[in-house]
Amino acid sequence: MSLSRPHAMVTIDGRRLSSAEAALVRVTVTLSLGGGHDPAELILWPTSKFAGSAPGSKMSIALGDAGAEEDVWAGEVTEVAAGADGVIVAGLAGTLALSRSRVSRGYLDQTVSDIATDLAGSVTIDQVAGDQSLSAYAVDDRRSVWAQLLDLGRLIGAEPSSSPSGGLRFVLPRTGTPDFKLRYGAEILSWSGGSGTAADVPGVVAYGAASQAGADQWHWILKNPGGGGAAGGSLRTLGALRTQDVADAMTQALTDRAARGAVHGTLRIVGRAGIRAGDLVQATGLPTGDPGTLRVRTVEHVLDSRVGFVTTLTVEGAG
Secondary structure (H helix, E strand, O other), X not given: OOOOOEEEEEEEOOEEEEOOOOOEEEEEEEEEOOOOOOOEEEEEOOOOOOOOOOOOOEEEEEEEEOOOOEEEEEEEEXXXXXXXXXXXXXXXXXXXXXXXXXXXXXXXXXXXXHHHHHHHOOOOXXXXXXXXXXXXXXEOOOOOHHHHHHHHHHHHOOEEEEOOOOOEEEXXXXXXXXXXXXXXOOOEEEEEEEEOOOOOOOEEEOOEOHHHHOOOOOOOEOOOOXXXXXXXXXXXXXXXXXXXXXXXXXXXXXXXXXXXXXXXXEEEEEOOOOOOOOOEEEEEOOOOOOOEEEEEEEEEEEEEOOOEEEEEEEEEEOO
């Protein structure tokens, strides 16, 4: 077994330096589902070759053992500041462009994936899912494209995120075989977590008569599409949902999300650059018993000159 020697490779405006060459004290990268734009932060010695970096510069980060680094993040520098430990270079992933863009558009008989692809515009697309067809869907420029994608994703249970190259990922939660198997006392350094009661899920109904008579029929808006509401729970009626099939798909997505959220925990593991938000992991050998397959919601990679490379995972049930 060879000794692990983790380090980073950082590229800013085309200049690629190792952690030693860049005089890197600490790098932190946070990856998430359906949240912000994956912030990254470098802490550098004041004499670092990257100390003079400017906001707007393209930046990418790879982590791992020497000679086997994996790309984990790409975006742009958003701030350069002086801190107590040196120079701080902060950045956000390439999906940031979607929060700077606003559009007003209408879509007729388009799939969710087609709408998401069109909204992404010139932003690189890594993966887009969603074959559900929406009879009518409208967006306006009162909110950013990123906010519109978050809303669109809620219809089918998709959660926008970024790829290692900074591109848009708009995918459904995975199920099946775990991507990574982690053992307590080996890869797993510490664990905390538990389970609780799943949150109440609102019923979702389509708002028009065509929902029951077929999508090809003339569409009439119903005065009370829910027939009085779901028994014992709240009811949601969305204008974009003209057919009951799509409304049922959203109901199932909300139900699945609530079930996953009933299991929660945090895993602190030996640095693993390949893990991303949305991956499935299997934790074994835990003192409290094995929780089964878990879904990663957030990943925090920290490479520190004093403590080494550590990855912290926030997890939920895999459904």
